Amino acid sequence: MIGSLAYCILGTLLVGAVAQDTTVPQIGVDDSLWYPYDETLLLKPLPNNDLLLSFTFQLQSEPFDPAVSSHSFDAYEYYTTFPRAIPPLLDSTATRQFHLRFTRGFWDALSWGQLPHGGKQAGASGVELWSLVQAADQEQAFQNWKKLANSLSGLFCSSLNFVDKSRTTFPRRSYASASASPLFNDTENLYLMRASLPNEPICTENLTPFIKLLPTRGHSGLTSLLDGHKLFDSLWNSISLDITTVCTENGDSLCHYEMEAHVDMATHVPSALARNERPIPKPLDGNSLRCDMDKPFDSYQCFPLPDPSETHLKLSQLFSKPIKNGNLFANRPTKICADVDRSTWTAHLSVDDTIYSTHDNCFELSNDQNESGSGYDFILESSDTTQVSPVDPVPIHVGRSLTGNGQDRGGIRTAFHNDNDTPVKLIYFESLPWFVRVYLSSLQITSTTSSHLHEDDIITDKYYLQAADRQRPAHLEFTMLIPAHSDIVMTYQFDKALLQFAEYPPDANHGFEIDAAVITVLSPESEEPVYETRTSTLLLSLSTPDFSMPYNVIILTSTIMGLIFGMLYNLMVKRIVTVDEADKIMLNSGLKYKLLKLKEKLLKTKQTKID
């Protein structure tokens, strides 16, 4: 009966076999009612005992007619697996597509090579959102965009409601979408807007609503693996959501939404496994130390060996639970693949202690729960983890850092390193907050590898939109050509603006974050984007006032004003006389004089009495 429980099948040919072998009748399920849902998991061992896990989920909405307003009396909305929350949101904000990224951690491009999916699904550290909005003008587009950001903020428990004019840019060449978006009203235009929140911590709060958007909702299929504790306990992780509108061209003018969601994570396998045994990485027992026997070694000293190169890894160890069932209602079964070097790695699917293997290391999970309900497990074994399937080298390495010291000015230094045999053409996109006042005149291109180089040869096209205080960020978009085998360094200087009292975060902070720069590598022939990568975000420290100072200022100015007032008042109401005159007057009108008078008066009355 195993055949009916789990299938380790290759290609679509055997999908039919599943249907044939299935003896359990599926009540009321018609083949035509399988829903458009697709989920896959790709495991790819990386050098240094790291492992990349890529979850992909794809969905389609029911077709709709954009000509029919959702408010018309005969309109009805029919959602199947497509999340109920999304279409009204797109409808009310005239959004044709939006892309949301939650990314955290450090992608080690030097040893791991290219980002998964050509970098198109990975955002910068924090939250990144861009969307294509249909509107009559830019102002209306911004209003729609603001509404979209606010709604997504509620939907994903993130701070996207802080997206405002001072964070929004309108990219020109970067963020180009692969698919064209339809325009429902020819008098209007599509506006591409982009914002990011670099200091947003990504956590379970964001993951849970994300899982709830998917039809399996964490109860079956691959989503049952997704657990915040495990996902965020990784070296690098990224959650992405892309919604696009696709219209058929065959005249019936029907459109549908497509949703693509990705969860990617890179994890260090030995530490993840060790975490199960010892939640706190305490010192090992003396017996379990792995020492280099070639070097002095006894019960007192031990030169440590690197991580072992053999591994036996179960997916259920990584996630503390097996995969529950298939996805239950999709038109295609849940798929798990391993991209491994076959000479040293083997991949198996384990169901109820029975192990299956295929020759392309791809497995499809049947929808029927196995007998014991223990779920599916995936096993990766290797005799030498240093041998992995080749990683694609990145076309370009980009590092960005802040330079200079002091509270009033600074600089940004971006280093491009191209070790390919061909020059790399790329678009460098940067959005800088308005309080960073860039001096574009200070822009310098230097190179450690070639002495004579001209700025115009490197930056072939320059677009720069100056920042407006509190209104818009500075927007740099350079088209650059980095020669083969070269190190190019771009630097520029900026001044730090002073913020207004209320613009500072509530307490003294660790600094103000600067968005990551986005590098889009273009293919040399077609100028189509082939790879995207982002630099790390930066932390800018602005001069922060001592917030008790306003009170000191108030006290001091009040004192001075009091003194000035007193003096002026005296000048106005008092007669100015010389000292001699004053003495004379005092003789005839002072307190002493009055006392004297009183005394005299008393004495006089006394005298008269005596008299």
Added chain:
Amino acid sequence: MALLEKLHRRVVDMGLVPRVIALLPVISTLCALFGFISIAILPMDGQYRRTYISENALMPSQAYSYFRETEWNILRGYRSQIEKTVNMTSTERNNIMGSWLQEFGTKTAIYENDQYGETLYGVMHAPRGDGTEAMVLAIPWFNSEKEFNVGGASLGISLARFFSRWPVWSKNIIVVFSENPHAALRSWVEAYHTSLDLTGGSIEAAVVLDYSSAEDFFEYVEVSYDGLNGELPNLDLVNVAISIIEHEGMKVSLHGLPYDQLGNNDFFSRFKILCLGIRDWALSGVKNPHGNEAFSGWRIQSVTLKAHGHGGHDITTFGRIPEAMFRSINNLLEKFHQSFFFYLLLAPRQFVSISSYLPSAVALSVAFAVSSLNAFINNDYASISLFSKYNLIAVLVWFISMVVSFVISQLFLSVLPAGLLMTISLAVCFLPIALSGKVHISEPLSYRLKNVAFLYFSLVSTSLLMINFAMALLIGTLAFPMTFIKTISIKASAESETSLGSNISIKTEPNDEMQLNEHYKEGISEKNQQRQQLKNLSLLILTNPFISITVFGLLFDDEFQGFDIINKLVSAWIDLKCWSWFVLCIGWLPCWLLILASSFESKSVVIKSKEKQS
């Protein structure tokens, strides 16, 4: 207002103003005395405070430290290998260390500096957090005493390995192996903020390890915290370090206090630490740097931990200090800003804040201001016009002396030896005596020169005292004897002698003070004058910035021999950008040159009534 008016009339009636003017030199000395006393009473009970952790997020020693047990075996394993690298070139040594760091996933790079050698550093990216902030663990291969830092290096690599296993880090960890704790480390920090490709975000805090013995046991820990140019790390970081060290059961030494004095906590022990603290603070960067100085200037809080002695605590205990410190710093959600940036420690757990110690330096600079006032009004020439030639010449001489001082500072910065500087300084002091009877200046000019000199010094020390209190106090104290230098006036020539009488007769209000002066002038004998000249000579020698600082270094710090301190002042500027040299040359020297000029023999001058009207 009426009350003030009355008071003012009372003061005028009693004739207090001329009396106070006559007493100005005494008041100046009293101000200085007040300064010294107010700092000397700080170690008394009730004047200082106990330290406390101001930033609640830090929570030092709240998490159990696990750098112990078999980590010791690993540390010994690394140490046995590091011991073999003593005689290797720095490139070989850094390559070995770099390969070890890479084994557990650290990104390493080598910063090459033609002048100061190679620096190896590795960035461990934080699994939690956005990677925009970093903590630095710096290990100089050779410590400030030029000893091979074998314990420090093995602690560095084994701690880095230990840290790599922990998933708690929200700030990147950067491990730095520099050739030495001064120029090499400084050049790396500078390069990190200008030209390095591999960076790990802005550095929040740095801990420098110095464990130069290959032994497993040590006795106590010395914490060094003085930054360059008067900068100190936030008191919270120092408190965290001290609290962790004491929590682990070790004793803390500050400013090189030996082990047998660590338990003491009475007035004299606190006073000693206070004085040593001011000395080390003032000469920070000039003295052998411990390593933490290198991070000064980029808002990086840093301390150096140095292990001393033999026996007692094991080396992993020492390693638990940076471990627990990193755990604390890792908790920070803000920059270090809660606690004090200006403080003086009297004992590891006792401190005085800036409001308590600043008055002493203020009093000193007031003393100079009063001396300046004294030179202006406390003589026969108080009433000459502000724009008289004497004032203008004095300002001109000040300007020239500034230029001369600047030239001297630049010349000795690069070319000339310190011995020459000292010889010239000493020789110049004898000029007034050597040229007595040959060169004269006019008496009012002598007073005006003093006036400008002290005013300038007072301004320098006032502007210095907020940012570099110890330096302001040190130069104020050392330069104070300058105020005792008196103007030597010789009998005026025949024609002016006759007019002297008329001069006095012109005076409308001859007061006590003027009579006194008159009397003094008339009664001055040749012998008295010579005695005064000798006194001036000794005061000039004593207050020459270069001689004075050298003598201070020789007397109060056993690190300096001969004219060492001058060379070290110069190299502190070149290597570390520590301005002490320029404070001496441009702050103090012009004032001294003016005083030197004023101590030439002077002739009294008749003041014309026209000039007096102003």
